[in-house]
Amino acid sequence: MAINTALLVDDSKVARFALSKLLESRNMDVGMAGSAEEALDLLNSEQQPDVIFMDHLMPGMNGVEAAKAIKRNPATAHIPVIMCTSKKSDDFIQDAQNYGVYKILTKPPQADGLDSILTALTEDLNQGTLPEPPAPEDVAETPDESEPLETQANVRLTDDAQSAESGDETVPLTTELIEQIARSAVKTHIHNRLHELLSSLFDEQHDHVRRLIEDSERRREEVIEKQTADFRELVEGRLESLQNEVAAEVTLNLGNELNELRREIREQSRQGLTESDLNALKDHLTAAQTVDTEFWQSLQSEAVQQAHDIARDTSEEVAQRTLDLYRREQKTTTARLYTVALAVSLGIFSLGIAWLGGLIG
Numbered sequence: 001m002a003i004n005t006a007l008l009v010d011d012s013k014v015a016r017f018a019l020s021k022l023l024e025s026r027n028m029d030v031g032m033a034g035s036a037e038e039a040l041d042l043l044n045s046e047q048q049p050d051v052i053f054m055d056h057l058m059p060g061m062n063g064v065e066a067a068k069a070i071k072r073n074p075a076t077a078h079i080p081v082i083m084c085t086s087k088k089s090d091d092f093i094q095d096a097q098n099y100g101v102y103k104i105l106t107k108p109p110q111a112d113g114l115d116s117i118l119t120a121l122t123e124d125l126n127q128g129t130l131p132e133p134p135a136p137e138d139v140a141e142t143p144d145e146s147e148p149l150e151t152q153a154n155v156r157l158t159d160d161a162q163s164a165e166s167g168d169e170t171v172p173l174t175t176e177l178i179e180q181i182a183r184s185a186v187k188t189h190i191h192n193r194l195h196e197l198l199s200s201l202f203d204e205q206h207d208h209v210r211r212l213i214e215d216s217e218r219r220r221e222e223v224i225e226k227q228t229a230d231f232r233e234l235v236e237g238r239l240e241s242l243q244n245e246v247a248a249e250v251t252l253n254l255g256n257e258l259n260e261l262r263r264e265i266r267e268q269s270r271q272g273l274t275e276s277d278l279n280a281l282k283d284h285l286t287a288a289q290t291v292d293t294e295f296w297q298s299l300q301s302e303a304v305q306q307a308h309d310i311a312r313d314t315s316e317e318v319a320q321r322t323l324d325l326y327r328r329e330q331k332t333t334t335a336r337l338y339t340v341a342l343a344v345s346l347g348i349f350s351l352g353i354a355w356l357g358g359l360i361g
Helices: 013-024 036-045 063-072 090-098 111-127 136-141 160-166 175-271 275-360
Strands: 005-009 029-033 051-055 081-085 103-106
Touching: 005 013, 005 036, 013 029, 013 111, 029 036, 036 051, 036 063, 051 063, 063 081, 090 103, 103 111
Parallel strands: 005 029, 005 051, 051 081, 081 103
Antiparallel strands: none
């Protein structure tokens, strides 16, 4: 069985934030409650978590009382409760386990200690060796060191005779007992009030430090952006200046080289061409003439061949047209001869018929 959800119960925002970051880094969904009363309401109204991390000292109901309430409720008794406290005594650990607490996580929480507890809890859940919750009567009858003394004893103002007659085991209200009760009540009240003040102070300091960090990051980003813009502008200016310098230098060098070339040409023109220059020029002209001659010869050959081809094609076309014309004329002449012969034959036939007709008449 994997542990995927957790409920953090602590009145300190700083403590909740620190532990939630450790749990979220282990891919756990974390819910939070600022008091034990709020945690009990969440457990009764929402989906139950896989594990509960309970702070020990909180205003109102403390962590031990909340653990007792969770273990008394059959609907929530199966949820492991891990007590977060700075107490490390063996007696306190044993008493906490008697109240139904699974393990003790030392505050401030460390990654190694949290991993060790979660690993042990996962093994116990998978193997079914999770400690059974204490019976409701055992949880209710177990005294709590954090509770004031007046809740642990049945104190009643009575005289000795009445006590003897009733047989009730009551504690006589003496001056020493009153002072002890008063000291315990004052100590508990001061401790709770001091815890509230310290928690409020830590929360205020945490919010103040967070605002300072956010302001510092914002100012640092603004400074970085400004410095980046200034540096970009400086680089662009330097690049433009360097480009202009390079262009001017290149232009100057080209101008100097052109002037030097002009000067050399003028000097050579004044001195005239040397014999080697004349020989080179002669060879160049000869080569050019040779190339031109070969080029013209090839052009003439191609022109003659093309003329022959055109003449042959033209002759064939003229001969074919002549033959076609002769055939058409022959056909026309033959048709005329046939027509004349037919007309003569019809005339002779008509005369014969006429003659025969006259002869008979």
